[in-house]
Amino acid sequence: MPRSINKCWAAVVAVLAMLVGMLGLQAPHAYAADSVTSSSTGSLTMTGLENGVTVKAYKVIDVNWDDQAGEPKSPRYTWNSAVQQYVKTNFASYIDSSNNAVTETYLKADGAALATFYDKLSTQTKSLTADGEQTSAGGTAGTDNTASVTFSGLKMGSYLVLATxxxxxxxxxxxxxxPNxxxxxxxxKVENGTLQVKRDNVDIDKSxxxxxxxxxxxxxALDKGTDSAGIGDTVNFDLRAKVPTFPANAENKSFYLGDKLSDGLTLDAGSIKVYGVDANGNDxxxxxxxxAYTLTTTGAVRPDNQQAVSFLVNFNYDQIKQYAKVHVDYNATVNEKAVIGPGGNSNTVTLIYSNNPYGNNTYKTHEDKVKVLSYGLDVFKYHKVNGKEEALTGVEFTLKKKGAADTLKLIKKADGHYRLPAKGETATITALAVDANGKLKVDGLDEGTYVLTESKRPTGYGAIAPIEFTIKDKTGSSTVEHTGIEQSSTANDGYHSMQVENVPGLPNTGGVGTVVLTAAGVLLIAGGLLMAIRRKRA
Structure with missing residues (x-):
């Protein structure tokens, strides 16, 4: 999911083109006028921008022109008064201290040296006044590089250009x-300046x-990623972010990863590991x-808005800049607050980084999100009275995973409502009683096959065979996202729906029939004794 934080490099080509012009060599021309005076102006165009960025131009070198002779005068180029002292103090070889002229050392400096110079000079812009300020137009913010800005009416010279x-x-x-x-x-004639910026993509990814x-x-993939888990299960997460390339002398090089777990997930702080990733994708x-970083897991807040996160990784940029990416691996467990069904238990990572290497620090953020989904069991126990389904109470069940030796031990939430234990909890209940409405609910089950066994029922009702059932997401697969809707749910929720009927049992042999026969025998014996007594008296 490429998400663009991007780093835009200074166009060294533009610097070299400037030097070609300064040395009087041929170069492609974009002329502003047919004559030149000391007050002549031209334009600077910066392309390859995203829409809506602020671009400022600061004059650093002046062009000296002799109006009477109609040509440049000596020295042709001098440092602008706003930066003269800084250049003298920090880059003395670039300035002639007698007349503030730009020296041959500067004019012949290579691209790397010039990049270092302008990186460091950019740290001084807080005390400089911009000669022009524009907002880039065209293109779409954050998605392409087709926007541009043009500064018109600028006097001849060199300009430091910063986009933020x-x-x-x-x-x-x-x-x-x-002048060329x-x-x-x-x-x-006055040659206008042009600059095509360069940049490459940076990603933030969570799985x-x-x-x-x-x-x-x-x-x-952006905002993709779902899996199922039961309460007490361990879930693994991976975060990968491409390391931005800040200028070597940037004042602001902030780079954070903040991760926010939903209430249904508990961070295993001891499991967090951070790796560097090379250009081939190897940790x-x-x-x-x-x-290489500072990890905060207690009281962690984002630096951009002070919102709480589950943990925050504050990278030491100078210790990780050699890597293509950073990789954070950690575990969490599903707890008793887990949401059952479609809402799921989300987990969001936020990449927070400086987008103004110089001046006042400002941040940009990008997010990626995944979900952990839990399911449940919803049983209605009933019998028929005059053909109508009515709740049957006094029923208990046990539950276990198919193939498991032991019955699941659960924790009671309310009458007829149970859940799996979270990590560290002790559960003892195996007999799951339905409530007064014949309902039984079990929360926090993972996908899989289970066996529900009736262990108690009212007197006079026949036994039922163990019920095997499978909890499965309605759509989830290796290629299709889980939705949190269980495949058999009648309410489009995360519960496996089941109706279980009990019917009265047939009378047992020796039961009612035996009682009737015994009573008849007693009567016959009593009648025989009465007749014998009467005969004897006669």
């Missing part, structure tokens, strides 16, 4: 407006139980040491 406030991390760029000699007409393949784990052989 978007989905990407932009690096300092430099572009120039300078058109050799065909032998005329000086659930990616080691098993019977569900959609969500690996590599480091051992987890990274805590020199």
């Amino acid at each position: 406030g978007g989905e990407y991390v932009y690096r300092a760029s430099v572009a120039s407006i300078w 000699l058109d050799e065909q007409t032998n005329t000086w 659930v139980n990616e080691g098993t393949k019977d569900h959609v784990s969500g690996e590599g 480091t052989a051992q987890p990274l040491t805590t020199a």
Whole structure:
């Protein structure tokens, strides 16, 4: 799910093009006018932007022009007064201290040296006044690079250009407006500056139980990933984020992963492991040491909005910048607060990063979410009275997983309502009694096959055979997301629906018939004795 935090590199080509112009060599031209004066102006165009970012241009080098001679005067280029002292103090070889001229050392510096210079100079922009400020237009915010900005009416010289406030991390760029000699007409003309920014994608990705393949784990897909689990079960999660490339001298290099578990999931803080990932997708052989990050699991809050999270990883950028990605692996258990059915138990990771390497720190965020789904059993126990279904009470059941030796031990929530125990809880109940309405509910079951056995029933009712049933999500598979709706549910919820009838049993041999025969025998004997007494008296 590529989600673009992106880092935009300064276009070294633009710097070199500027230098070509400064050295009087031929380069493609975009002329602003047919004549040049000391007050001539031109434009700077910056392309390859996302929509809606703020772009500022700061003048750093002045062009010196001789209006009488109609040509550049010496020195041709001097550092703008706003940055002269900084250059003298930090890059003395780039400035002639006698006249503030730009030196040959600067003009012949390679791309890496210039990138370092402008990265460091960008840290001073808090004290500089922008010569122009524009908001990029065109394209779509955060999804493409077709927006642009154009600064018009800028005086000749070189400008430090900074873009902030978007989905990407932009690096300092430099572009120039300078006088260039058109050799065909032998005329000086103002050449406008252009800059095509460069960038690459960064991802944030979350998956659930990616080691098993019977569900959609969500690996590599945005807001995808579902699996089933029962209360007390352990669930594994993986977070992977591409490491942004901040400028080497950036003031702000914040990079966090904040993870928020729903109330139905309990974090196993001791299971959290952090790895570096190389360009081939391979994790480091051992987890990274805590020199690479700070982990907070108690009282953790996001730095951007102070909202609580289950844990926060604050990366030490200089310790992880060599990796293509970082990988956080951890476990959680399903607890007694688990939501049963479609709502599920969500788990959301938020990537939080600086999108303004210089000046006041601001953050951008991206999220990815997965769900853990739990199910239950819903039984209605009834008998028929005059052909009408009526609740039958005084019934108890036991429940176990098919093939298991032991009956499940549960915890009572209310009459007729039970749940599996959470990790660390002790459960003792095996006899599951229906409530006054003949209802029995069991919460927190995973997908699978179970056996429900009637263990107690009212006198006079016949026994029923054990009932084997399977809890299965209505749609969930290795290629289709789980919905949390159990396949047999009559209410489109997460409960396996079942109606169980009991009927009165037939009288046992020696029961009523024996009582009737015995009474008749007693009467016959009594009658015989009475006749014998009468005969004797006669």
